[in-house]
Amino acid sequence: MAVVTDKIKSVVDFLVKGFEPRETIFDEMAQEIDEDYPVQDNLALDPAYSYQPTVDKTSELKVVNHPNFKGYEVKVMEPRSFEDAATIVQHLRNRKTIVLNLHLLDKEQSQRTIDFVCGAAHALDGKPQKVGDLVFVFTPSNVTLSVDVTANQNKFNDSLWRAPLQQ
Incomplete structure (x- = not known):
C-alpha cells in the first residue's frame, strides 16, 4: 500500500x-x-535634466533693411503759385508726407491751394492737419499724425480754415 x-x-x-x-x-x-x-x-529620484541658463538671442540678431523699403519721406514745400498744387498732390500720391508752408502766396491763392490739396488728400484717404498759421501737414493713409488740438485751438482763430475770404 x-x-x-x-x-x-x-x-x-x-x-x-x-x-x-x-x-x-x-x-x-x-x-x-x-x-x-x-x-x-x-x-525616478535622480533628475534627468540640468538647468542651463539660456543666452539672450536678441543680442545676436541684426536689423537688416528691406531692399524694397525706401522709408517714409517728408517733403517741405513752399508753393509760389497755384500751379504748384499739382506737384504737391503728386507727392501725396507717392505716399510722402507734405509740410505745406503758404506764406509766399496771397490769401486767395492760399485758399485755392488748400482746397485743391485737401480734396486730393481726401480722395487718397490722406489726412490734412493745420499746425501753424499758413502751415499745414498732409499725411498719406499709412501715416498717423498726432497733434495737441487744445493748445492750437485758440491760437489760429483767424486762419484760412476759420475765417471767410475777404473780397
Missing part, C-alpha cells in the same frame, strides 16, 4: 508542478527581465 500511495503522491507532485500559482510565474519572469536589462536603483 505504501507503494501505491508513493506512486499517487509522485503523480500528484508531477501534476502540481505544472500548475504553480500565478505570482510565482510572474516573479520568475520579472527576475529574468531584470537580469536582461539592468536598471539603476532610485532612478
Whole structure:
C-alpha cells in the first residue's frame, strides 16, 4: 500500500508542478527581465535634466533693411503759385508726407491751394492737419499724425480754415 500511495503522491507532485500559482510565474519572469536589462536603483529620484541658463538671442540678431523699403519721406514745400498744387498732390500720391508752408502766396491763392490739396488728400484717404498759421501737414493713409488740438485751438482763430475770404 505504501507503494501505491508513493506512486499517487509522485503523480500528484508531477501534476502540481505544472500548475504553480500565478505570482510565482510572474516573479520568475520579472527576475529574468531584470537580469536582461539592468536598471539603476532610485532612478525616478535622480533628475534627468540640468538647468542651463539660456543666452539672450536678441543680442545676436541684426536689423537688416528691406531692399524694397525706401522709408517714409517728408517733403517741405513752399508753393509760389497755384500751379504748384499739382506737384504737391503728386507727392501725396507717392505716399510722402507734405509740410505745406503758404506764406509766399496771397490769401486767395492760399485758399485755392488748400482746397485743391485737401480734396486730393481726401480722395487718397490722406489726412490734412493745420499746425501753424499758413502751415499745414498732409499725411498719406499709412501715416498717423498726432497733434495737441487744445493748445492750437485758440491760437489760429483767424486762419484760412476759420475765417471767410475777404473780397
